[in-house]
Structure formats: structure tokens, C-alpha cells
Amino acid sequence: MTGVTPIEVAQAREPRAAHPNREVVFQVRDLAALYGTSPAVRGVTFDIYRNMVTAIIGPSGCGKSTFIRCLNRMNDLVPGARVEGEILHHGQNLYGDGIDPVQVRRWIGMVFQRPNPFPKSIYDNVAWGLKVHGLKDDLDGRVERALQSAALWDEVKDRLRGNALGLSGGQQQRLCIARAIAVEPEVILMDEPASALDPIATTRIEDLMHELKNQYTIVIVTHNMQQAARVADMTAFFSLEVDPDGQRTGVLIEYDETPKIFTQPSDKRTEDYVTGRFG
Amino acid sequence: MPTATSRLYAVGGDRRLRRRKLVNRLMEIAAMTSALLAVAILAIVVISVLQHGIGALSLDFFTRSPQPFGVAGGGLANAFVGSLMLVAVATAMALPVGVGVAIFVTEFASRRVAGPIRLALDVLNGLPSIVLGIFLFTLVVAAHGQSGLAASTALAIVMLPLVARSTQEVLLLAPASLREAGLALGAARWRTIIGIILPTSLGGILTGTTLAVARAAGETAPLLFTSSLLASNDISANPRHPLFSVPLAIFELSESPEPADHAKAWAASFVLISFILVTSLAARAALGRSRRKLGRVG
Numbered sequence: 001m002t003g004v005t006p007i008e009v010a011q012a013r014e015p016r017a018a019h020p021n022r023e024v025v026f027q028v029r030d031l032a033a034l035y036g037t038s039p040a041v042r043g044v045t046f047d048i049y050r051n052m053v054t055a056i057i058g059p060s061g062c063g064k065s066t067f068i069r070c071l072n073r074m075n076d077l078v079p080g081a082r083v084e085g086e087i088l089h090h091g092q093n094l095y096g097d098g099i100d101p102v103q104v105r106r107w108i109g110m111v112f113q114r115p116n117p118f119p120k121s122i123y124d125n126v127a128w129g130l131k132v133h134g135l136k137d138d139l140d141g142r143v144e145r146a147l148q149s150a151a152l153w154d155e156v157k158d159r160l161r162g163n164a165l166g167l168s169g170g171q172q173q174r175l176c177i178a179r180a181i182a183v184e185p186e187v188i189l190m191d192e193p194a195s196a197l198d199p200i201a202t203t204r205i206e207d208l209m210h211e212l213k214n215q216y217t218i219v220i221v222t223h224n225m226q227q228a229a230r231v232a233d234m235t236a237f238f239s240l241e242v243d244p245d246g247q248r249t250g251v252l253i254e255y256d257e258t259p260k261i262f263t264q265p266s267d268k269r270t271e272d273y274v275t276g277r278f279g
Numbered sequence: 280m281p282t283a284t285s286r287l288y289a290v291g292g293d294r295r296l297r298r299r300k301l302v303n304r305l306m307e308i309a310a311m312t313s314a315l316l317a318v319a320i321l322a323i324v325v326i327s328v329l330q331h332g333i334g335a336l337s338l339d340f341f342t343r344s345p346q347p348f349g350v351a352g353g354g355l356a357n358a359f360v361g362s363l364m365l366v367a368v369a370t371a372m373a374l375p376v377g378v379g380v381a382i383f384v385t386e387f388a389s390r391r392v393a394g395p396i397r398l399a400l401d402v403l404n405g406l407p408s409i410v411l412g413i414f415l416f417t418l419v420v421a422a423h424g425q426s427g428l429a430a431s432t433a434l435a436i437v438m439l440p441l442v443a444r445s446t447q448e449v450l451l452l453a454p455a456s457l458r459e460a461g462l463a464l465g466a467a468r469w470r471t472i473i474g475i476i477l478p479t480s481l482g483g484i485l486t487g488t489t490l491a492v493a494r495a496a497g498e499t500a501p502l503l504f505t506s507s508l509l510a511s512n513d514i515s516a517n518p519r520h521p522l523f524s525v526p527l528a529i530f531e532l533s534e535s536p537e538p539a540d541h542a543k544a545w546a547a548s549f550v551l552i553s554f555i556l557v558t559s560l561a562a563r564a565a566l567g568r569s570r571r572k573l574g575r576v577g
Contacts, residue, residue, distance in 0.1 A: 106465030
């Protein structure tokens with residue numbers, strides 16, 4: 001590596017799929033996420049575009065979740081977790097000096113693998129974030145609009161004061177989506193949002209993503225390739241690289257428009273994965 | 280001719296097996312006896328206290344103050360009011376500090392800091408309460424005289440580790456996914472703790488507090504030095520003056536030469552035991568409710 005600066009490395013890995021007409025939301029540049037000294041992912045460079053669904057796919061342990069949690073600095077909560085490289089959000093490095101992770105998460109919301117509503121009423125689940133951010137004018141209207149956007153309003157409008165834990169798993173997950181969009185973020189990150197749900201609930205979440213991308217930029221991690229094919233405009237394929245010492249690290253193999261990834265991938269490893277020969 | 284199987288399960292043939300079964304049985308009986316003994320002790324105490332004191336239990340006992348020595352009648356209203364006040368003030372002091380300590384240890388402190396704090400709480404919990412009484416005596420009473428406030432402070436120190444430890448336990452039970460949910464909405468850490476984690480853990484915190492209240496209500500030693508003299512026979516709830524209390528009433532009445540006073544001491548003991556029993560049961564109910572609430576979060 002002598003004589004090669006990180007910037008040159010980053011330039012050598014310019015994003016492979018450029019969308020000149022689309023506004024770029026995230027520019028990921030030579031990103032590495034480390035737990036202690038061992039990197040979970042490294043060398044990730046690509047752009048994420050506005051009002052699109054971008055799917056992150058790949059085999060278990062390839063650092064998909066670790067990567068998506070870097071986008072809103074959720075990994076800061078893990079002791080010993082560290083990030084190298086840059087994630088530019090509209091040109092601002094999220095890991096730059098003076099950037100408050102609390103402020104980052106205010107604009108970049110997240111929906112988790114398992115539905116995690118607060119043990120409060122349905123109404124309070126949505127209203128809590130609004131109160132935290134001082135969006136208290138027309139609280140009822142904001143709660144209603146968020147629940148409508150999450151396609152949950154009709155099912156819960158008569159029981160807004162009921163406990164959120166009384167909802168089904170799929171309803172709980174849509175409540176978590178409503179909660180996330182209520183505070184009007186720009187980006188919604190979804191970490192395997194349907195993996196704990198049955199097929200019907202999964203379909204509803206996927207339909208919802210088609211709706212939501214008109215207003216938000218969505219990044220979704222999924223282990224389900226069909227799901228990526230159904231919902232995503234762009235797909236990033238991550239895989240594992242094993243170095244001579246046996247150290248396993250996630251890397252970005254290929255990033256392109258979803259149909260291209262699934263029908264004519266340019267990398268052999270992507271092809272093996274999407275055709276089911278590996279992973 | 281015996282088959283292989285019948286040799287494996289020869290009935291009553293194995294002397295060692297019989298011995299092992301016998302030892303097993305004996306251990307079982309020993310353990311059960313110990314358990315029964317614990318329950319029996321409680322039952323005997325409650326029954327004998329009730330037997331001796333039931334005669335003195337009356338409406339007057341709860342609503343009237345003690346009469347001068349030698350005059351019949353009167354009650355312990357001043358002791359009940361005093362005890363309630365002492366424990367209420369102590370709770371008001373111990374609850375916020377205890378919850379604060381628990382939040383710091385579980386949510387903010389690094390492991391190297393949290394360990395010593397936990398140890399300190401355990402040591403504090405093991406401290407004989409008479410030591411706390413003497414401590415408060417030299418610190419407050421020697422300069423400012425006895426007061427309900429000094430007694431409440433001593434009781435608050437008794438309660439603090441109980442509240443802090445039980446709050447810690449329930450905060451650790453609160454699922455990490457709830458913390459993540461709060462933080463992912465762009466809420467600051469303290470906001471997530473106050474708005475999400477504490478309400479979720481309320482049942483457990485109440486349990487710990489209730490048990491601490493029960494413990495403080497029965498503490499006698501810290502009160503001896505801080506709120507025993509000059510306690511007025513009038514019903515008073517002013518914590519700036521010494522307040523009479525149920526444990527001290529029991530102590531004093533039981534030393535009285537008047538047999539009627541002994542009955543009153545027993546009756547006061549019965550009230551105290553009942554109070555502790557009821558609060559403990561309430562605490563268990565609150566904890567069960569909070570466990571169910573958390574369990575469904577999954």
C-alpha cells in the first residue's frame with residue numbers, strides 16, 4: 001500500500017452506477033466499520049439516490065446491517081465500534097467534527113428487524129417523537145397523517161388509546177414506520193423490516209415502500225433476494241472476503257440498477273449469489 | 280434365563296441404588312422441613328402478636344393520642360402519623376437519588392465506574408442501622424437537636440441502596456430494542472431514558488420502593504438518636520420537631536410497668552407487621568404487572 005493515499009483508493013472505487021438525473025443523498029467513500037480492530041466491512045464506496053429504494057443484499061455476516069447502521073450512526077452505541085472513511089449526507093460528513101449523532105438520526109430514521117413499539121398507546125407511539133422535536137402544533141393531525149402514510153390508520157383509528165403491544169406483528173411494524181415518518185425525516189433506513197413477519201404482512205410493507213419512496217429516500221437491508229427485486233430501484237450486493245489470516249470482512253461487490261443486478265450482473269460472485277449457487 | 284433387559288432393571292437387587300434413593304429422599308425431606316420452618320416462624324409471630332394485641336385494637340387506638348401515665352384509654356395516633364411522615368419524607372429523599380444512581384450505573388457509567396458504585400451500594404445496604412443513627416446524631420442532632428428530618432435522613436440512607444439496586448435490576452431488564460427505537464427517532468439519551476425506559480420500568484421501581492418503605496417503617500435504631508426525645512403526645516406531622524413513631528412506641532410501651540401498655544405494644548406490632556405484609560404483597564403485584572408488560576415487548 002506504499003504511496004497510495006486513501007483518496008486515491010476512494011477514486012479508484014468510484015461508484016459504478018451513476019444516475020446523472022438523480023440527486024445524491026449519501027456519498028459513501030471508502031467506508032470501513034470496525035469492531036475493536038477487526039473490520040466488519042471495508043472499502044465501501046457508492047452513492048445513494050434520492051426518492052429511490054436502495055437494497056443492500058448479501059450472505060449472512062457480510063456486514064449489511066453494520067453498514068446500514070453507519071448511515072445514521074446507530075453503531076455509535078456499540079462499545080468498541082469505529083468507522084473509517086466518509087459518509088457524506090448532502091456533502092456533510094456524518095462522522096465529521098462537531099456532528100451530533102442525535103441530530104443525524106433526526107433526519108435519518110430507522111425501522112428495525114423486530115417491531116419495537118414503545119409500551120405505550122398507539123397514539124403516544126407516534127406522538128412521542130413529535131413531542132421530542134417540538135412538532136406540537138396540530139399533534140392529532142400529524143399523528144393521523146403519519147398513520148395514514150403507513151397504511152395503518154383505518155385499522156387503528158378507533159383504538160388510538162389502546163396499547164401498541166396489542167397489535168399484530170405486521171401492524172406493529174407499520175406503527176414503527178409511522179413513528180419514523182411522523183417526524184418528517186429525509187431518509188428511512190430499514191434493517192430487514194419484514195424478516196419477522198408473515199407473507200401477507202410482508203407484502204403490505206413492500207407495497208408501503210413503493211408509496212413512501214415518493215416522499216422519502218429508503219435504504220433497506222434484506223436477506224430476501226425476491227424482496228430486493230420487488231421493491232428496490234438500486235441494489236448493492238455485499239459479500240465476504242477471507243484474507244490469508246482467515247479474517248472475514250464484508251465488501252461491496254457490485255452496485256447497479258436492480259434489474260441489471262438480477263439479470264446481467266457484471267461480477268461472477270453476484271451472479272453466483274443471485275442464481276442461488278452461493279449463500 | 281434372564282434377558283439383557285431384565286438384568287438392567289433387576290427389581291430391588293441393587294443395594295447401592297437403594298442407598299442412593301434413600302439419600303435422595305432424606306435430602307428432599309430436609310429441604311422441605313427448612314422451607315416449612317421459615318413459613319411456620321412467620322405464622323407463629325403473626326399469630327402470637329395478634330393474640331396479645333387484639334384486645335387493644337380499637338378505633339381509639341388509631342385516632343387518639345396517649346394518655347398521661349396511669350390514665351386508662353388513649354391510643355397511638357401520634358405514633359402512626361409520625362411514622363407515616365418520617366417514612367414519607369425519607370421516601371421523598373431516597374427515591375429520586377436511588378433512581379438517579381441506578382440510571383447512572385446502568386445507562387451512563389463505564390464498567391470500571393459501575394462496579395465500585397454497585398459495591399458501595401451493597402456495603403451501604405449491609406451497614407447496621409444503628410451506625411446510621413449515630414452518624415446522623417453527630418452530624419445533625421448534636422448541633423441542631425432532634426428532629427423528624429434527621430430521622431428521615433437516616434431512614435433515607437437505609438432505603439437508598441434498596442431503591443437503587445432494584446431500579447438497576449429493572450433498567451437492565453428493559454430491552455435494548457426500546458433504547459434503539461428512542462435513539463433512532465433522534466431523541467437524546469436522557470430523553471429516551473426518561474420518556475421510554477423509566478415508564479416501562481415503573482412497576483419494578485415501585486416494587487423496590489415499596490420494599491424499602493416496608494423496611495424503613497420498621498427501623499428502630501436510626502430513630503433512637505434522632506427522633507425519640509421530647510416527641511409530643513399531640514398529633515403532629517411537622518418534621519422539624521421530633522416525631523413519635525410506631526417502632527419507638529413499641530419499644531417504650533413494652534418497658535412500661537402498666538399491663539395495658541403491653542397490650543398496646545402488641546397491637547402496634549400487629550399494625551406494623553400488617554403494614555409490611557400489605558406493602559410487600561403490593562410490591563409483588565406491581566412487579567408481576569411490569570414483568571408481563573415487558574415480556575410482551577419481546
